[in-house]
Amino acid sequence: MRREETIMGPTIVKLTARDIRMPTSESKAGSDAMHVDPDYSAAYVVLETDDGISGHGMTFTLGRGNEVCVAAIRALEPLVLGASLESIVEDMAGFWRRLSGESQLRWIGPEKGAIHLATAAIVNAVWDLRARVERKPVWKLVADLPPERFVDCIDFRYMSDALTRDEALAILRARASGRAEREMEMRAQGYPAYITSAGWMGYPDELVRKLCREALAAGWTRFKIKVGRDSDENVRRAALVREEIGQRASLMMDANQAWDVGEAIELMRPLAKFNPTWIEEPTSPDDILGHAAIRRAVSPIGVATGEHGANRVIFKQLMQAEAIDFCQLDNCRLGGLNEVMAVLLLAAKFGVPVCPHAGGVGLCEYAQHVSLIDYICVSGRLDGRMTEFADHLHEHFVDPVHVSGGRYMVPAAPGFSIEMKRESLDDYEFPAGARWRRG
């Protein structure tokens, strides 16, 4: 350890990793073509400093496998224990690369899968910690960074053929002038959102109708439904939802990777008449060329993907190949906020709107910060942008999202909004928590 790390406080002295699972499969909430029975779960991290401050972070999973992410968090633990917050903040990109590029651990990624999900939990806990120390919500902490300090958070490795540090700086500097106005606008109006929780695959028709009506009444104008391999069923459900929400509302469709490239093109044909804004995850999330082929074929329907976009290299190519109209990055899938910031800059350079993936448990809490950073610092635009929202499990958070009239209201509390209530953590800990013991 460097000498200054021993004299700069606070220092991270403890990491706790917990396996938290919600039994959402019982209600089919979250169900789609590939994930028929998700139990929304969090591999949850608390970092504690020697002067008593805590930073919270989590990564999201669907239940089984959450323990694998917890094991991966524990494997990364030695890389943060003993580090001073100052030393991390001084070289955020270096800190990030120390985790994502650890010489033995990178083999089980690299920068993908369980180890990268785990990296996100720790990295985001560090951001939460830093924001609490500076007494700002994370979005505001980042919005206040000078452009040089913003790019200092980013590991540009593997990006330089698409975005250099200088280009990133130029983008941020070009946005610097309107930052204060955009921040005020967001504080007054909130960030636009769309709602997913009316259209889960496993929900019966009457429930879908009821949820659409309730959402409309609450001010929602943008809706997403799940589609699958049964073309007639897709058409039937799309018609049903269009009937409820009307022609002026936006309708997005999500295939959750269910299709091959040719199938995607084929199955979208009869859905075009419902005027979908996008088809999301039409095929494998790794298939950059496949998404490009689908995009060419289904235009003017947009193509969206990103919740399984493993890292900045995948997003770089999705943009280079002109494969997507909407970038749905995820703050857990990517290795935490540092890599999210990298992809926001890539998207700004290539002119692709960012519509962060959310839902699950905790993802909405994270995503609101990401969209605010994008608007205030990076893209400076709202056209084609909206953040996903699902109305589940927010009651477990100390500082939950607040949506109103189809918009995310700006979070005000210091941190990343991701701290869960102590009783929720205890009740839903797997397998020992009360909720799981009573089975």
Added chain:
Amino acid sequence: MRREETIMGPTIVKLTARDIRMPTSESKAGSDAMHVDPDYSAAYVVLETDDGISGHGMTFTLGRGNEVCVAAIRALEPLVLGASLESIVEDMAGFWRRLSGESQLRWIGPEKGAIHLATAAIVNAVWDLRARVERKPVWKLVADLPPERFVDCIDFRYMSDALTRDEALAILRARASGRAEREMEMRAQGYPAYITSAGWMGYPDELVRKLCREALAAGWTRFKIKVGRDSDENVRRAALVREEIGQRASLMMDANQAWDVGEAIELMRPLAKFNPTWIEEPTSPDDILGHAAIRRAVSPIGVATGEHGANRVIFKQLMQAEAIDFCQLDNCRLGGLNEVMAVLLLAAKFGVPVCPHAGGVGLCEYAQHVSLIDYICVSGRLDGRMTEFADHLHEHFVDPVHVSGGRYMVPAAPGFSIEMKRESLDDYEFPAGARWRRG
């Protein structure tokens, strides 16, 4: 469970997963530009049946993180326990998809990272089990499959825009006639190989010279060295090795993902005069478009990658984009032999030679089977093909590889050659084995 699974024996009744690590970092064996201190490790699986047969499999890692793969194997365990071997063999593709597409576990991949490495360990243990029951080495078991049964092992999801089941069948049928002759040829002469273990990054010059001379004396004519970010050092080491091996020997170079796209092009320029057959892993393994750009720029030097090629979708695109000259698939990185068979067929269709990644611990033992399957059943060709070899850790295997005159001799014992000796497993188990307890 289906009824027939209860009456068909043998049935898998037990899975043991062990964390086996070799302290190779002490000698710098295996060191390269990104992995400076690997401890070659195996997340090791034993499947046991109710009639007393065992199947062995493993996935390879670099030490830390091996426990994460063990946790992932345990997460997959319920998907194999209680299954009869007959029911698995009857629908090999279905079995494979049940593991790789499990509705909750797939979130922490999908088909990549720790969960996919774990899938490989179990899937390959099933192949080992099946081969022992049929009393054949795995390569021979597969070589004897009729084309229909071969393609029945493959999950074609996400491949149909590049390779359909019918096209795969046509490839295999076209190769059917010469199979017996190629098998005889292999039994007589063995499969061509190249040697990596002379050129590790961390080895001092004199050791590299000595190992080159010893390898030449043993009949090796194909050599690989590691290159990195220091251009002068790359040139110096390449000159040193060329001096030892002469101009007629093949020389391959391996950057282990150290470079950005532009750097790769730049750093290969002064190395061209050493006439390398390929530059391996010049950049991020996820960067299909980057590899294509590098390939266009460094021609006639070939581009090779694959040991971190996460799944068939990545390989499909590497071929569609004409990004590689050599396909270095890995039997652990891909989710086991079923997906390897898929990529062999893709490579045959696109005319890309397969040169499997090996080295580490156990990878040579696996790779010899893959190359034999490729030659006998799929490509029917040897031009541009060679299997990697590194001279480490074979002493821990019950049926280790046998190389002679720079070729892999055909394995004869039933199974996948991957069973480790009981005393090795006990001594190197982490952290409780004798080798780790004495520090």
